[in-house]
Amino acid sequence: LDEFELIQRFFNRAPADDSVLVGVGDDGAVLKPDAGRNLVTVIDTLVENVHFPSDLNASDIAFRAVAVNLSDIAAMGARPRWMTLALTLSHARDDWLQDFATGLFAAADEHNVSLVGGDTTRGEQIVITVQINGDIADGCQLTRSGAKPGDLVYVSGTVGDAAEGLAVLQARGVQNDDTEFLKARFCRPIARIELGNELVPLASAAIDLSDGLYSDIEKLISSSGVGAIVDCESIPLSGPLRRIAGDRALRSALTGGDDYELCFTASPKQEPSIHALAKALGLPITAIGRIREGSGVTCRQNGRDITFSHPGYRHF
Amino acid sequence: LDEFELIQRFFNRAPADDSVLVGVGDDGAVLKPDAGRNLVTVIDTLVENVHFPSDLNASDIAFRAVAVNLSDIAAMGARPRWMTLALTLSHARDDWLQDFATGLFAAADEHNVSLVGGDTTRGEQIVITVQINGDIADGCQLTRSGAKPGDLVYVSGTVGDAAEGLAVLQARGVQNDDTEFLKARFCRPIARIELGNELVPLASAAIDLSDGLYSDIEKLISSSGVGAIVDCESIPLSGPLRRIAGDRALRSALTGGDDYELCFTASPKQEPSIHALAKALGLPITAIGRIREGSGVTCRQNGRDITFSHPGYRHF
Numbered sequence: 001l002d003e004f005e006l007i008q009r010f011f012n013r014a015p016a017d018d019s020v021l022v023g024v025g026d027d028g029a030v031l032k033p034d035a036g037r038n039l040v041t042v043i044d045t046l047v048e049n050v051h052f053p054s055d056l057n058a059s060d061i062a063f064r065a066v067a068v069n070l071s072d073i074a075a076m077g078a079r080p081r082w083m084t085l086a087l088t089l090s091h092a093r094d095d096w097l098q099d100f101a102t103g104l105f106a107a108a109d110e111h112n113v114s115l116v117g118g119d120t121t122r123g124e125q126i127v128i129t130v131q132i133n134g135d136i137a138d139g140c141q142l143t144r145s146g147a148k149p150g151d152l153v154y155v156s157g158t159v160g161d162a163a164e165g166l167a168v169l170q171a172r173g174v175q176n177d178d179t180e181f182l183k184a185r186f187c188r189p190i191a192r193i194e195l196g197n198e199l200v201p202l203a204s205a206a207i208d209l210s211d212g213l214y215s216d217i218e219k220l221i222s223s224s225g226v227g228a229i230v231d232c233e234s235i236p237l238s239g240p241l242r243r244i245a246g247d248r249a250l251r252s253a254l255t256g257g258d259d260y261e262l263c264f265t266a267s268p269k270q271e272p273s274i275h276a277l278a279k280a281l282g283l284p285i286t287a288i289g290r291i292r293e294g295s296g297v298t299c300r301q302n303g304r305d306i307t308f309s310h311p312g313y314r315h316f
Numbered sequence: 317l318d319e320f321e322l323i324q325r326f327f328n329r330a331p332a333d334d335s336v337l338v339g340v341g342d343d344g345a346v347l348k349p350d351a352g353r354n355l356v357t358v359i360d361t362l363v364e365n366v367h368f369p370s371d372l373n374a375s376d377i378a379f380r381a382v383a384v385n386l387s388d389i390a391a392m393g394a395r396p397r398w399m400t401l402a403l404t405l406s407h408a409r410d411d412w413l414q415d416f417a418t419g420l421f422a423a424a425d426e427h428n429v430s431l432v433g434g435d436t437t438r439g440e441q442i443v444i445t446v447q448i449n450g451d452i453a454d455g456c457q458l459t460r461s462g463a464k465p466g467d468l469v470y471v472s473g474t475v476g477d478a479a480e481g482l483a484v485l486q487a488r489g490v491q492n493d494d495t496e497f498l499k500a501r502f503c504r505p506i507a508r509i510e511l512g513n514e515l516v517p518l519a520s521a522a523i524d525l526s527d528g529l530y531s532d533i534e535k536l537i538s539s540s541g542v543g544a545i546v547d548c549e550s551i552p553l554s555g556p557l558r559r560i561a562g563d564r565a566l567r568s569a570l571t572g573g574d575d576y577e578l579c580f581t582a583s584p585k586q587e588p589s590i591h592a593l594a595k596a597l598g599l600p601i602t603a604i605g606r607i608r609e610g611s612g613v614t615c616r617q618n619g620r621d622i623t624f625s626h627p628g629y630r631h632f
Contacts, residue, residue, distance in 0.1 A: 021354060025539065027391035027524055028358040028450075031458045033349055033579065034603070038337060042344040043400040043447055075343035084359040086402070086445040123363040128446040129402040129435070131359055134344075141346045143338055187468065208343055219320070222475055223341065296369070296624040 001092045003120050009103040011085070015114035019081065025098035029116035031082050042072035048126035054171060058096045060187035066107035066129040068210065070191030071260040075199040077142040078134040080111050080193065085118035088127040092120075109156040111193055134199030140200045142264070144223035147205040151265040153228055153275065153289040156192055158238040159213050161185035163256020164245050178240035189260035195285075199264055199278050206264035214254045216263055217289075217297050224265075232290035232301040254299065265291055317408045319436050325399070326417040330431035335397065339575035344389050345432035353451040358388035364442035369486060374412045374505035375419030377379050378402075381444040382423035384526065386507030387576040393458040393516040394450040396427050396509065404443040427509055441527035449585035456516045458580070460539035463521040467581040469544055470590065470606040472508055473552040475529050477501035479572020507577035511601075514593050515580055524579035528569045532579055533613050535604075540581075548604035548617040570615065581607055 012024050020242065022030035033039065046065050048054050066083065073080045085104070108115060176192030192208075199206060207220045213235070219278045221228045232250055241249050266274060271287075278285035299306045328340050338346035349355065362381050364370050364528060382399065389396045401420070424431060429448065481502030484495045508524075523536045529551070537544050546564055557565050582590060587603075594601035615622045 017520065021358060022392075026461070027388040027460050027522075028356045028394065030452065031355040032391065032454075033355055035351065038448065039347040039349055039355065039398075039445075040344045040346065041400060041449060043402050043433060043435055043445075045402045045404060045435045045445070047404055047437050050438050073344040076338075076346065078344065082355075082357065082358060082445060086359050086447075088361060088363055089444055102543065117359060119359055119361045121361045121363050121443075122366050123443055124441050125439060127404055127437075127439055127443045129359075129361070129447075130498070131357075131400060131402075131445075131447045133449065135348065138348075139339060145341050161333060219477045243581065252443045315351075 003310055004092060004284035006092060006097065006120055006245055010097045011115060013105065013115065016112040019116070020114050020116055023114065023116045031081065031116065031124065032133060032278070036138065038138055040073060040076050040078035040134040040136050040141065041131070042069050043129060043131040044068045044072060045127060047130040048127065054186065054300050061099040061108045061128065062103035063188055065130045066104055067189040067191050067260060069097065069130045069132045070107065070111060070193060071208040073132055073134045073190065073191045074191050074196035075142065075206050075262055077140060077196045077206070078136040079197065080113045080132050080134040081106055082116045082133045083104050084116060086129040087118065088123035090122070090123045090124055090126070096306045106143050116149065124229045142196065142199060142203055142206040144207050144220045147220060147224035147226050147265040147291045148244065149202050149291050149293045150224055150268065151291040152268055152287045153230065153263065153265055154285050154287050155236065155263045156195055156283055156285050157211065157261040158236045158241065158284070159209060159259045159261060160241050160249060160253030160256050160257035164241055167257065168244065181240040182244060186258060187259065191260060192262045195281060195283060202270045202273055203264040203266045206262055209259040209261045209263055210257055212255045212257045213263065214297055220263065221291065221295065222296065227292045227294035227296050228289055229298045230291055232306065233301050234286060236284055236286040236287045259286060287292055319370060321352065321477060322413065322436055326413045327431060327434065329421065329431065331432065332428040332429070336432055339430065339432045340434070340552065346399065347432065351475045352454065352455055354387060356394035356450040356452050356457065357394050358385050359445060359447040360384045360446040361443060363620045374415035377444065377503055378416040378419035379423045380544060382420055382445045383505040383507050385448045386423065386427060386509060387505065387524040387526070389450045389521050390512035391458065391578060392452065393456060393512045393522070394452040395448040395513065396429045396448050398449045399424055399429050399433045400432060400447045400578050402445040403434065404437045404439035406438070406440055406442065428593060458512065458515060458522040459520055460521055460523050460536045463536060463540035463542050463581040463607045465542055465607050465609045467520050467575055467583055468603045469533065469546065469579065469581055469607060470601050471529065471552065471577055471579045471602050472511055472599055472601050473577040474552045474557065474600070475525060475575045475577060476557050476561070476565060476569030477554050478505065478574035479568045480557055482574065484560065497556040498514050498560060502574060505574065507576060508578045511578055511597060511599060518586045519580040519582045522578055525577045525579055526573055526574040528571045528573045529579065529612055536579065537607065537611065538617050539576055539614065543608045543610035543612050544605055545608055545614045545616060548622065550598055550602060550604045552602040559626050564573040
């Protein structure tokens, strides 16, 4: 199987719209941006045995690789448009590639994202880099750096599920509705594109949750030059997480990664709008703390400050 | 060393121009395109022990990772603007990262390309994916698909040097001016950006030479739905390649990869303009064959057709 055949068989599909002037199969893709909109570009890599177990099915691997990038686009308040794929494989197996392509396009199709190019290479382990170009109206991006003292800290959905889902996957124990829910939260993360778009006029800062709630809030406040107090009792935990993880649920929520929910800050005066938005999207949005002057994240539980020895994922 | 420190220390530099509205350090980069120009996006991966020997110095590895992408931009006739980097490493060593960053920015600075984002991950071997967004005036892209019967086939510079340079690197033999020239051709490929730009009104099709002249001409003619006759005696071989490779020189030129010269086709009536362009750029541009109806590459040497059993690099 040479690269050309591989691309033709698995990755050459009609683009989502006529903005793709030259797509897969040339030295580069040529894309027609909408006039007056800025470009938003993100890139994220998943490595076998680091970001996913090697026996995870190829469709889930690909879906995640796209979703984690869509999530970065969501955290910027942008619209995803065009995707490129750099795929390193130890061998090219037809059924694996077919499943991979199915998951890849499933994630992309939900947001009308076109695959416009890529590169396939040989390596010792699977390494998947997806890059997405999106766009946004001038001046409308959400960044990590706009949080102000007094702003509330919000999180969408529930947190901690994905980390527990990965643990469940690897333990290969009993299966029930709770374990299936948690596994799906790891395997099929839902990028909060629509939420990100709606937050543009409401939020002061935003980040997506990839490394863990505690660690990602730290990044947001560090970019903004502020501190935060997080009320642990307010952190939204799903029923399945509470039932499966028990006492570990809160730790999973604070330090487990891979949730791909959005964490954002907003002035208290936006509370009614955010409440209405949650209702309109059918997605819980929960206030879990408040921005303060200073630096660092303080977690309060039962009136006491608690700390974590290994907050979040360290890459090296 | 966490990802944040790593990026701050080695990869956070001022952008080349004010088009970078949000750069390294947020969930995504926000970039201001020039009005009316289309976007050209490319992505390419280099894997340790597949695309470069593991003892190659980090500065050369990074330079190549950027140059191979710049070369794709050149083959489209576009202008490179913004770069993202996905870097997978088995460990993070300060001196290696410092050298890597030096090579990366050296290659980018030559063309005023800004590093605007990236991702660093842990893995078993070094995998480097660079992605570049460039731009081009509407309708001006060079593609692989425009070659027409009767067009001449041209190649820039000399070919076969890089493959021989890699062999010399790995053999660790005698060093002289010839071996140093060939090694540099592998370690520091020069993307033909200016040539690509100037070819926009002259060439009917273009491709950059990454997998080998024979194999890359095959890709171009296959995209164009034509055949080609290549005159082996016309293929430009450097003095160092002739002296070091001897009888292997022609085979290296036809089947060795990594030259990152441009191969393009143009109507015979463009010959004077192409001649003038070569002179203006101080870069040899050589006619090596002709496009014909049909399909396939025919190589002629001393009036006989020759064939190659393993033409070019097969990825799997």
